[in-house]
Amino acid sequence: MNRSRTRAPAGVNLPALRHHNAALVLDLLRAAGAEGISRLELAEGTGLTPQAVSKITARLREDGLAAGAGLRPSTGGKPRTVLRLVPDAQFAVGLHLDRDGLTAVLVDLAGRPVAVTTAPLDLGAPAERVLADAADAVRDLCAAEPHKPVLGVGVAVPGPLDHRDGVLHRVTGFPRWDGYPLRAALAERTGLPVVLDKDTNAAALALALGGAGGGDFAYLHLGTGLGAGLVLGGEVHRGARTGAGEFGHQTLQLDGPLCGCGGRGCIEALCLAAEARGDRGEAARVLGTGAANLVGLLDIDRVVLGGRTVAADEDAYVRGVRAVIEERAARGGAGAGVTVTVAGGGDRPVAEGAAQLVLAPVFGRIGEEKRVGEEKEDRG
Amino acid sequence: MNRSRTRAPAGVNLPALRHHNAALVLDLLRAAGAEGISRLELAEGTGLTPQAVSKITARLREDGLAAGAGLRPSTGGKPRTVLRLVPDAQFAVGLHLDRDGLTAVLVDLAGRPVAVTTAPLDLGAPAERVLADAADAVRDLCAAEPHKPVLGVGVAVPGPLDHRDGVLHRVTGFPRWDGYPLRAALAERTGLPVVLDKDTNAAALALALGGAGGGDFAYLHLGTGLGAGLVLGGEVHRGARTGAGEFGHQTLQLDGPLCGCGGRGCIEALCLAAEARGDRGEAARVLGTGAANLVGLLDIDRVVLGGRTVAADEDAYVRGVRAVIEERAARGGAGAGVTVTVAGGGDRPVAEGAAQLVLAPVFGRIGEEKRVGEEKEDRG
DNA sequence: TGCACTTTGGCAACAGCGTTGCTTAAGTGG
DNA sequence: CCACTTAAGCAACGCTGTTGCCAAAGTGCA
Known part of the structure; x- marks a missing residue:
């Protein structure tokens, strides 16, 4: 009785099913990019039969969303026809x-x-x-x-x-x-x-679709403030009220220095204070500690850094954050295999x-x- | 090309659709409990047509999973037939x-x-x-x-x-x-x-289904150690390697006291040390600070406490954790309306x-x- | 008591989904 | 040139939820 409100009506009828499978095929076509993908690969990727994929792709071609893009080399039989997304x-x-x-x-x-x-x-x-x-x-x-x-x-x-x-x-x-x-x-x-x-x-959504591998990750944006975008299970996690990602005011130092938010020992305050006094290594270590907390809590695969403050010295931040995560992983904690990168591209x-x-x-x-x-x- | 591995094949065919809708109906039947639910309410809850619900419930009754449970009072027409789950x-x-x-x-x-x-x-x-x-x-x-x-x-x-x-x-x-x-x-x-x-x-799963409201929440278990179970979007969040929920070794005090894990200032170490020296208020405050971090990061609706250490003095922990979260919310941070409760029932x-x-x-x-x-x- | 009305819920026909069985197309290799 | 392999479409099919219609079962007023 109470759960019916928390869960959206998710009954699936035939049009919804059709739309779902078509979207799945489109997603694979997009991921394949300009080099395209064959029908049989689409079938494998979706779990549908090749015939179903043929029908779906035929509809997509009719709608102008997909098009043929040459042939694969034969492997002893009829060569596969390559399909690609029509981006425009x-x-x-x-x-x-x-x-x-x-x-x-x-x-x-x-x-x-x-x-x-x-x-x-x-x-x-x-x-x-x-x-x-x-x-x-x-x-x-x-x-x-x-x-x-x-x-x-x-x-x-x-x-x-x-x-x-x-x-x-x-x-x-x-x-x-x-x-x-x-x-x-x-x-x-x-x-x-x-x-x-x-x-x-x-x-975070741009990064999730930006080709640089899938998996769960956190985008940490350090500019004049510090915020996070979380991608869990391939989707942006927003929480019930779109409040998720308040990363800057996580307490990292009990009874630490006062922050503008009124709290004490917030990551943002510690990080920006270190940066302000020129101690970039400490700023990176603070950010890295917060990132390591996040990695352990959510079991994510990668951490991506961005924002103007990071852009000022990308290497220092990447190395500093990576060091904290790797140190914790080496002790047997979480974080083994987690990659740390920068977003790049500025604000675009x-x-x-x-x-x-x-x-x-x-x-x-x-x-x-x-x-x-x-x-x-x-x-x- | 890379995303095909990170995403499970999710193509949906007719048997899968049938199973999905039947599961949806069963979930609503379970949520309704002993008082049952009518076909029209099921239709509203799933978004399917009443006729589709009739077909689905007919199959469930044939399989022995659902049964009739009396009639609702009439509202001016034929009274609704109430259906309920057959638990055994x-x-x-x-x-x-x-x-x-x-x-x-x-x-x-x-x-x-x-x-x-x-x-x-x-x-x-x-x-x-x-x-x-x-x-x-x-x-x-x-x-x-x-x-x-x-x-x-x-x-x-x-x-x-x-x-x-x-x-x-x-x-x-x-x-x-x-x-x-x-x-x-x-x-x-x-x-x-x-x-x-x-x-x-x-x-956490037991709590998610245990009737006490839906929504996203975190179960924090404080026994001989400290761990968390996260329920996000109605499902248990495990992460890619089932590593999610490592809450005890979140750093809460940069360069704090040494923890058994080799790190410094871990929540678990701070909390258990305070508890060991009899300062339960401080232990609760530490736990509450970690909980508040989590509330802000994930935008969850409730925090549930459990474990033997909490059970020893439930009131103190609930009040302490609630105080930290409410204080942060009062400052304009996250956490407004977040409830803090205890799991109860021991280990069962x-x-x-x-x-x-x-x-x-x-x-x-x-x-x-x-x-x-x-x-x-x-x-x- | 009887009739009009409302609401529920099943029956039958239907459009549309992916699947199956088979055929045709288009290559390779002896 | 023929046997073989692989790809892809056509036609028939089973099954889904939907639609249109009608019977069932109540209420409420005359």
């Missing part, structure tokens, strides 16, 4: 609303950016103004690929927010946005579906990840259950 | 192998124990001996409900292990078990399917949770994807 069949817009700037990007189905816009932005300005700027950026980008369907707009924002409702909370430093229904407002302005998420989650991955928020359902990554029994609106 | 249609065995004792329980489909056995056990004894004791306990319990199908045996064990392979790792204090394929060995002995998991995960929930490891797939909770394309063995 559909597009999505990614928007990164930061404290001082706006980055907008139009990506194709493969996630590759085909147009990028950056502009200064004052998050402290009236909502109408910010909204207008954002809507303008979306309109300009859509003009880059006229007559091609744009699936929607993904928006990445710094502060706390609710991914489900698309409502902002107290964006740090900009209390005016508290309770603002950004998703609904932007959807009305643009006439497109809008998805809202935290910037760290968008970055955030905007691209925001666009992936829109693309994810197409490939069956998230938001699947919302479609059951609903009719999709078709917008041109 | 099938059973499952739960085994809790602890360092010094063995608890075995036979539960029905509703998760209620119908027979319990406890016996002393020496985990340091030869594997043959431990295995024989476990198999005997299983045989004795099965005799309690003869001629009724037993779905399998769930086994909860303290140390690190691999849930997927069913292989033990270095069980703390008992290095001999390292690499022992307990699942396969016990499956051969008993002739039943066996599922292996950590004791904290089993306890672990054995019951172990049995739930076997029942979970029946209700579509976990291990769904393994069934696609495979034929289930039927054992009587």
Whole structure:
């Protein structure tokens, strides 16, 4: 009786099944990239029969989402036909609303950016103004690929927010946005579906789909603050209220120095203080200790570092974090085989990840259950 | 190309769809308990049409898994027929192998124990001996409900292990078990399917299904050591190598006192040291700080405490942990509305949770994807 | 008491899914 | 040139949930 509320209705009928399997095939096509993938490999990857894959791919080709891409060398019989995703069949817009700037990007189905816009932005300005700027950026980008369907707009924002409702909370430093229904407002302005998420989650999603291996991982963003994006089981973990990933204010030093949040011994405070006094080794060690805690708690495969502070000296941070994790693993603790890397690419991955928020359902990554029994609106 | 390995083949065909929907209905029937649930409520809960629910429940009734249970009062028309789960249609065995004792329980489909056995056990004894004791306990319990199908045996064990392979790792204090394929060995002995998991995960699963509300939560077990079981998105989070939940050796005090694991400032060391010197308030504060970290990182709804050390003074621990979380929430951090409770029931929930490891797939909770394309063995 | 109305739930027909059995296409190798 | 191998489509099929319709079983007012 109580669980019926906590679990979304997940009954599956035939259209939902069809959509699910098609998304699965599309996901494999995307992962295969430009080199493509054969029908039999798709069958193996999905667990479906080759005949079912043939039917599904035939539909995808009819819809213009897939196309043939040559033949494999024969292995003694008829050579396999290679299929590939048609990346420019559909597009999505990614928007990164930061404290001082706006980055907008139009990506194709493969996630590759085909147009990028950056502009200064004052998050402290009236909502109408910010909204207008954002809507303008979306309109300009859509003009880059006229007559091609744009699936929607993904928006990445710094502060706390609710991914489900698309409502902002107290964006740090900009209390005016508290309770603002950004998703609904932007959807009305643009006439497109809008998805809202935290910037760290968008970055994590971009990394999860960015080719650099699968597995569970944590993206740790160290800029003026410290936050995390978690990918567990191949999906972004947001928690019930999109609050997951509050990494900066984890206590790492009981009764430690006071932090801006009012707590004591927060990772963020310790890390930034060390960085401020020039002790980058200590900053990396603090970050690494927090990362090692996370690795042990969630049993993740990799840690990815990003943000301006890390970018200032990537090597030092990677080595420092890696050292702490490896030391703990060597003692018999968790963390053996965990890789530590940097995200690279500056802030653009955030905007691209925001666009992936829109693309994810197409490939069956998230938001699947919302479609059951609903009719999709078709917008041109 | 790389993602095909990280993601299990999830293609869905018609038998899989049928099983999925039937499991969904069974889950709602279980949640409804003895008071039952009507077809229309099932339809609303699953998102399927009433007619589909009628077909599915008809099959369940034929299989003896569901039965009628009276009528609802009429609301102006034909009264609804109430359906309920038939709990004693099938059973499952739960085994809790602890360092010094063995608890075995036979539960029905509703998760209620119908027979319990406890016996002393020496985990340091030869594997043959431990295995024989476990198999005997299983045989004795099965005799309690003869001629009724037993779905399998769930086994909860303290140390690190691999849930997927069913292989033990270095069980703390008992290095001999390292690499022992307990699942396969016990499956051969008993002739039943066996599922292996950590004791904290089993306890968490029992709590997740134990009626006390849904939502994501963490079970923190403080006994001779400190571990955690995480339930995220309604399912137990194990991580890729079943390593998730290593909570005791999270660093909470940089350069703090040395821990038995070789690290410094581990929660476990700080907490148990405070407890040893009689400072229970400090022990609770340490535990609460770790819990607050976890609440912020994962955005969970509740924290459940358990274990012998907590049981010695439940009030002190609950109040202490709650105080830390509420203080952080009051400052504007995460944790508003998070409840802190104790598990209660001593160690028996672990054995019951172990049995739930076997029942979970029946209700579509976990291990769904393994069934696609495979034929289930039927054992009587 | 009887009739109108509401609500439940099953029967029958149906569209559409992946599967199976078979055929055709398109290569390699002796 | 022929035997063999492998890939991929066609047709028939079983089974899914859905739809349209109707019987069953109540309530409530005349």
